Amino acid sequence: MLHISSVMTKKKSQRLQDPTIEPAIKAAQPPESATKLPLPRTAQRNPDAHKASKIADSPSTSALIICRNKYSALAQVSLHWRYISSFHGPWLQLPPEILESLAYSNYALPSPRPIDPAVFFDLVKVRRAVEEATDLAVRATSGTASSSLRGSLHAGNGMRGAGGAAALGLGFGGTSHAKLSKERKHRMRELATQKLSQAYHLDEIAASVATMQSASSLEEVAKLVLQRNPNDSDAKYVHFFHEKIPSRMLAESTSLEPLDEIIRNRPTDSSFLRTRGVTRIFKNDFAAAAEDLTEALAITRFVAAQHKAGRGQMELSNVLGGAEKKTGGARDWRHAPRLEDESQPSSLEPQLLFHRASLYLTMACQNITISLEQTPPIADPIHNPEPTNPKAESHATPLSMQTPKRALEARKLVKTYAKRALRDFVNFLSFYEYSPGMSADRAEAYVHQLDAAASDAKRTQATPGRTPLKETYESAMDDVSVSGAITPYESGGRDWQNHGTAPQPYPELPPLKVYPISDLFASSPPADLVPYPVPSRELVKVAPKQKMNNLEGSLKHTFSFSACDEAVTYHPLLTEALHSLLLCHTLVQTSSKEHLRHAHMVARLARQCDGYPVFLAARSPSRADWIEIVRQADNWIGLEQSWESLCAPAPLPGQPEEAQEQRTPEQKRERRRQQAIEDSLSDENVHDEATFQAAVAARERRTVESIPL
Numbered sequence: 001m002l003h004i005s006s007v008m009t010k011k012k013s014q015r016l017q018d019p020t021i022e023p024a025i026k027a028a029q030p031p032e033s034a035t036k037l038p039l040p041r042t043a044q045r046n047p048d049a050h051k052a053s054k055i056a057d058s059p060s061t062s063a064l065i066i067c068r069n070k071y072s073a074l075a076q077v078s079l080h081w082r083y084i085s086s087f088h089g090p091w092l093q094l095p096p097e098i099l100e101s102l103a104y105s106n107y108a109l110p111s112p113r114p115i116d117p118a119v120f121f122d123l124v125k126v127r128r129a130v131e132e133a134t135d136l137a138v139r140a141t142s143g144t145a146s147s148s149l150r151g152s153l154h155a156g157n158g159m160r161g162a163g164g165a166a167a168l169g170l171g172f173g174g175t176s177h178a179k180l181s182k183e184r185k186h187r188m189r190e191l192a193t194q195k196l197s198q199a200y201h202l203d204e205i206a207a208s209v210a211t212m213q214s215a216s217s218l219e220e221v222a223k224l225v226l227q228r229n230p231n232d233s234d235a236k237y238v239h240f241f242h243e244k245i246p247s248r249m250l251a252e253s254t255s256l257e258p259l260d261e262i263i264r265n266r267p268t269d270s271s272f273l274r275t276r277g278v279t280r281i282f283k284n285d286f287a288a289a290a291e292d293l294t295e296a297l298a299i300t301r302f303v304a305a306q307h308k309a310g311r312g313q314m315e316l317s318n319v320l321g322g323a324e325k326k327t328g329g330a331r332d333w334r335h336a337p338r339l340e341d342e343s344q345p346s347s348l349e350p351q352l353l354f355h356r357a358s359l360y361l362t363m364a365c366q367n368i369t370i371s372l373e374q375t376p377p378i379a380d381p382i383h384n385p386e387p388t389n390p391k392a393e394s395h396a397t398p399l400s401m402q403t404p405k406r407a408l409e410a411r412k413l414v415k416t417y418a419k420r421a422l423r424d425f426v427n428f429l430s431f432y433e434y435s436p437g438m439s440a441d442r443a444e445a446y447v448h449q450l451d452a453a454a455s456d457a458k459r460t461q462a463t464p465g466r467t468p469l470k471e472t473y474e475s476a477m478d479d480v481s482v483s484g485a486i487t488p489y490e491s492g493g494r495d496w497q498n499h500g501t502a503p504q505p506y507p508e509l510p511p512l513k514v515y516p517i518s519d520l521f522a523s524s525p526p527a528d529l530v531p532y533p534v535p536s537r538e539l540v541k542v543a544p545k546q547k548m549n550n551l552e553g554s555l556k557h558t559f560s561f562s563a564c565d566e567a568v569t570y571h572p573l574l575t576e577a578l579h580s581l582l583l584c585h586t587l588v589q590t591s592s593k594e595h596l597r598h599a600h601m602v603a604r605l606a607r608q609c610d611g612y613p614v615f616l617a618a619r620s621p622s623r624a625d626w627i628e629i630v631r632q633a634d635n636w637i638g639l640e641q642s643w644e645s646l647c648a649p650a651p652l653p654g655q656p657e658e659a660q661e662q663r664t665p666e667q668k669r670e671r672r673r674q675q676a677i678e679d680s681l682s683d684e685n686v687h688d689e690a691t692f693q694a695a696v697a698a699r700e701r702r703t704v705e706s707i708p709l
Contacts (some may be wrong), residue, residue, distance in 0.1 A: 119203075192221050435568075579606075
């Protein structure tokens with residue numbers, strides 16, 4: 001087990017430790033002078049950049065000056081902002097109205113919901129705040145009084161249009177080109193800063209991703225506000241993220257004084273403590289970072305308890321109650337009233353738990369090297385007596401005499417911090433749900449109920465050629481309008497309260513069993529889980545394609561159990577948390593049998609994690625660490641398959657698992673190359689084409705060597 005701990009130390013200190021990769025990359029790297037980038041002219045004229053260059057050891061002309069919130073996109077060496085890739089996805093390009101409709105539709109679904117509602121609502125609010133701030137900042141820079149000015153100029157071409165009225169000089173239509181006053185511009189920038197501060201309050205990772213793809217006017221808006229009002233807390237908070245600093249020098253170029261001033265003014269806001277704790281992680285001040293995150297977590301829980309006590313537990317659950325339809329627990333989100341921002345679930349507590357858990361895991365890894373120090377041999381005076389050597393004792397240094405005690409204390413710290421990280425990761429997973437799907441017995445019973453209902457409907461139908469199912473469908477199509485389908489908060493469309501519930505000619509789907517993900521890692525997991533992996537490696541058994549003319553045979557085929565019935569609530573950091581959980585069990589030295597059970601459970605969940613069409617697949621550093629540890633430790637827990645095979649995405653309904661095993665050697669080789677390219681793109685040691693090609697070749701070679709796990 002000590003060998004496994006040493007492997008983890010290497011993986012946390014440097015991502016690439018394999019001898020086949022590091023020499024190849026170093027050999028292909030160009031000289032240091034060839035990799036330096038010239039300083040842009042705009043940065044040379046920036047006084048903030050000049051101030052940061054005095055702090056840095058190297059001159060300003062040899063460093064790329066970027067915003068602090070963009071640091072992770074280029075450096076990728078941090079413990080928190082490296083997860084910025086987890087929040088990339090189509091949500092950045094979707095229209096805000098469509099994104100908000102998807103969020104409410106996701107919230108109205110029965111558990112487990114496809115995407116965590118708290119994160120989804122935060123994305124909607126972040127997008128709205130960033131777009132409104134961008135509009136204000138751009139108009140303040142260009143001197144435009146209204147965002148609809150340009151549209152009004154081209155709204156009409158006739159006499160009654162704004163353009164025709166302006167051509168005749170009638171004076172209405174907003175065609176005045178009067179210059180905005182400085183006070184008006186300051187107020188617009190101040191409002192934009194407040195909206196950006198709100199976005200960073202909700203989720204600084206998602207807000208950083210959104211602002212990175214917005215207009216460049218946002219980078220200077222907080223700085224301009226601080227020139228007029230140096231005590232503006234929102235402007236200080238936004239400027240902390242937008243301040244220009246040298247690339248790869250965040251720790252040296254970042255001062256905590258602005259955050260300290262903000263926290264003194266707003267001591268009850270846990271978002272500021274979260275940001276300061278994460279920044280202290282960058283500066284390797286782990287003890288103070290743990291205190292900040294712990295205090296922020298206590299404040300968040302206290303505020304949440306007060307909120308529940310004031311509003312009551314039933315108020316939030318009954319917001320959508322009037323729009324429920326009897327469809328297996330789902331709600332009709334199109335006719336549900338809009339949730340206020342205060343009533344929407346918050347993702348702040350899971351954020352704090354994840355950050356603190358990652359911090360504790362890092363602190364545990366920091367003590368591994370000391371815990372593995374070799375202690376001097378001690379002679380046994382009974383079984384193996386050795387004569388004392390006075391000269392050897394005289395040459396003993398104080399460090400060698402303290403080594404045994406130091407190593408023992410470090411080993412205790414490794415286990416202590418790993419247990420704390422394990423506790424926080426489990427609490428983080430308790431916010432999300434998992435369902436094993438419908439069991440075969442319940443599916444068969446439901447099929448019999450459907451068959452009986454269909455037989456009764458045939459005997460009792462009054463009109464030839466019409467069935468209750470067809471009448472229900474036609475009635476729904478007549479009553480539901482197209483406009484009501486795309487306006488989720490208006491009262492248009494079908495009014496179920498006035499017309500009553502829809503007729504139900506067939507029995508409802510039985511509710512699925514739902515468990516918190518944390519229950520799967522308990523000492524006694526739920527008993528109704530299907531074993532994974534299946535020994536035969538056939539997770540989906542699909543009968544040969546044939547015509548099914550009767551209803552019972554078709555439904556048996558549809559509701560037959562398969563791995564596709566499993567569902568899990570997606571979170572952008574879920575895959576990272578699951579693999580970090582396995583690293584914690586490695587440091588705690590969990591038994592191999594129990595560790596194997598947890599590994600299979602993580603693989604079961606990882607293959608179901610899919611955030612599309614909102615999120616793209618995220619890269620997980622902990623997953624790469626776990627794969628490397630299993631490889632270098634000779635698979636000490638006894639995995640029967642490679643980790644890539646265990647975590648392969650689950651097949652779609654009706655798609656057999658055997659389709660994945662029928663790849664040609666050329667397809668497998670191409671798949672390995674694509675995976676190597678993706679991993680190399682996220683490698684901090686890759687700087688140019690030569691190092692990139694060397695990293696891809698080394699990773700392909702290592703993958704081929706580790707195929708027989």
